Amino acid sequence: RKEVEQDPGPFNVPEGATVAFNCTYSNSASQSFFWYRQDCRKEPKLLMSVYSSGNEDGRFTAQLNRASQYISLLIRDSKLSDSATYLCVVNKGSYGKLTFGQGTILTVHP
Amino acid sequence: EPEVTQTPSHQVTQMGQEVILRCVPISNHLYFYWYRQILGQKVEFLVSFYNNEISEKSEIFDDQFSVERPDGSNFTLKIRSTKLEDSAMYFCASTWTPGGNTIYFGEGSWLTVV
Numbered sequence: 001r002k003e004v005e006q007d008p009g010p011f012n013v014p015e016g017a018t019v020a021f022n023c024t025y026s027n028s029a030s031q032s033f034f035w036y037r038q039d040c041r042k043e044p045k046l047l048m049s050v051y052s053s054g055n056e057d058g059r060f061t062a063q064l065n066r067a068s069q070y071i072s073l074l075i076r077d078s079k080l081s082d083s084a085t086y087l088c089v090v091n092k093g094s095y096g097k098l099t100f101g102q103g104t105i106l107t108v109h110p
Numbered sequence: 111e112p113e114v115t116q117t118p119s120h121q122v123t124q125m126g127q128e129v130i131l132r133c134v135p136i137s138n139h140l141y142f143y144w145y146r147q148i149l150g151q152k153v154e155f156l157v158s159f160y161n162n163e164i165s166e167k168s169e170i171f172d173d174q175f176s177v178e179r180p181d182g183s184n185f186t187l188k189i190r191s192t193k194l195e196d197s198a199m200y201f202c203a204s205t206w207t208p209g210g211n212t213i214y215f216g217e218g219s220w221l222t223v224v
Binding site for chain 1: 151154165199
């Protein structure tokens, strides 16, 4: 089983749509969780951290279910600029080694 | 916003040659990392570095790889004898402390081995 597994997509949605991405992780000792965004041939950039209580940042909502080892990201009112690859990332603690999923490709079209 | 800077942005090298990729982490950060991403694949951890020594490394980080922080500001990744399969984007990253703090990535160094 992969350490971090994501549906690779691609997701093609119109502007204004709501889209949800899912991710599962295999190591129950994982301590912190993130969604990163990566544009083509660019570095990963932190989109948001994910907490068990769920958290929201504008149009983005992230959820963590530790019992199911499941992480989600919801994007509301999609913009063209949201087109990117969304990376589910897990940190097992210690020295901060991040384990990345393969990414989910999102394309928002007019 | 402070940033991690990397040089070169792109390097082409012949198989068997040594390559050094350079990084300047954010100035007050204490933990440093190298990751790589082969084209079309996921980002993979190579090594973490803290207190002037390697704290963790992956299976990818074999004897041909080494890291160094020679002068308190630069953080380098050396690949001793490059192979075709080393062609990838190499990202440097840093953070103040890893416990929940943001890990910042540099823009990457694209290495092409021919």
